[in-house]
Amino acid sequence: MKTKNIFITLIGLSVMGLAPISQAEMDSSIARGGLLYDKWFAVIGAAKPKDTHPAWPASNTKKKGNATHRCKSCHGWDLKGKDGAYASGSYKTGIKGLRNFAGGSKAKVIAAMKDSTHGYSGKMSAKDFDDLANFVTQGQVDMDKIIDSKSKLVKGGNADRGAAYYNTVCAGCHGADGKLPKEMPALGGLSHKNPWEVVHKIQNGQPDEPMPAMQAFDLQVTTDILAHLQDLPRK
Ligand code: HEC
Ligand code: HEC
CATH class of the missing domain: 1.10.760.10 (Cytochrome c-like domain)
Known part of the structure; x- marks a missing residue:
């Protein structure tokens, strides 16, 4: 294999999460994933979404627009969704939490973000999805x-x-x-x-x-x- 190809393969593997990464890289990735979970469009400098996210339930009329595109708005700061602090109040959605993904599969988290419910495909980069998945699987705090x-x-x-x-x-x-x-x-x-x-x-x-x-x-x-x-x- 040419050096260039080996290089590209290594990048490919690390993006896919197959190559082991150092703790330093992991902690930085998790923290950036946490920021994206908070407000991805502010982190990557994308335009603020104007519409209300299609998965936002019609029963909640208290929030609309860009806030409904933030992971935290549907899944909670505690990642417990309907079973946590957002069981009631202005962010009540009835949407499930992500606690069961702690220590779980990164690939499943990435697939979920790109599915038709979420529709984040094309809105964030491979690195963004990777950081988000590291946060959800490795960076959750048991609040x-x-x-x-x-x-x-x-x-x-x-x-x-x-x-x-x-x-x-x-x-x-x-x-x-x-x-x-x-x-x-x-x-x-x-x-x-x-x-x-x-x-x-x-x-x-x-x-x-x-x-x-x-x-x-x-x-x-x-x-x-x-x-x-x-x-x-x-x-
Ligand atoms: C370099 C400056 C800086 C340092 C150091 C810093 N922060 Fe902040 N922090 C900010 C800024 C700027 C904001 C956003 C303020 C705003 O929303 O108007 C912020 C926001 C926050 C928020 C969110 C508030 C909100 O309503 O969204 C919390 C909580 C917070 N900081 C806590 C801390 C704690 C605790 C520390 C120390 C571990 C810390 N910060 C260190 C600059 C800093
Ligand atoms: C507008 C609300 C909304 C936002 C914003 C949202 N989600 Fe979700 N999410 C959902 C709903 C609804 C489900 C449940 C879908 C289902 O069970 O089919 C879900 C499920 C999931 C799942 C679990 C899928 C499974 O297989 O169980 C993951 C992981 C996930 N979301 C991650 C994220 C991440 C990361 C973000 C931010 C980048 C995000 N979500 C933003 C509504 C949202």
Whole structure:
């Protein structure tokens, strides 16, 4: 085989997920997949979809337009769909969660995204689908382990450690009291209202913003940060 062909074969294999990739590549891929799961069109700089996604149920008239194209809107920040935080409220859809894909088949996740229900074929690149599938199969957080779903309070977080992480990593952008930038809700309030979203953002970052992703660190770091956020002023 010519060198060029070997090269192309290697790229092909890695895109298909057959070639083993390093932990460093995996963590970056998962975090980028998490960002795409959050708001793929912002991550890849595509135009905001204007229509309502065809799989969005007519029974939910509270949301329409681009929000209905985000994976998280149908499957949840907790990836539990109808069995999780979106069992009720403005994102209630009755759509199933993706928890059973944790540790599961990447090929099935990629096939689902390209099926007629989803219709993402041609809207994202092979790399985007690969990162999304890595997130869904390898990057899911078992939210029930770190958040009490009834009280929404963090479980097993060390707020002192969290304050040290927050003050050194986050405060430069979000302020010591979590009230910056002004356009977004205070982190104290958000961490009580939607701790699942906050965990997802800490782990994977914020689409189209230079916010770091803590994906490569132990989940305990994110848990500790959440504990500190829940101690911050809510408004
Ligand atoms: C507008 C709502 C909607 C959005 C947005 C959406 N999905 Fe789905 N998804 C569904 C529905 C409905 C099903 C169930 C389809 C079925 O059971 O046939 C589903 C099922 C799945 C499945 C499981 C398929 C199976 O074999 O069980 C996967 C994996 C999946 N979605 C991934 C994603 C990913 C990743 C994204 C974002 C890129 C996404 N979905 C965005 C509605 C949505
Ligand atoms: C380089 C600056 C920067 C750093 C560092 C940073 N962020 Fe962010 N973060 C942002 C920006 C910008 C946004 C989007 C703000 C907006 O939507 O107006 C954001 C959004 C968020 C959101 C989502 C808020 C929402 O309503 O969508 C959360 C949660 C968050 N950050 C938490 C954190 C935590 C916790 C840390 C530390 C681990 C951190 N951020 C570090 C810049 C940063």
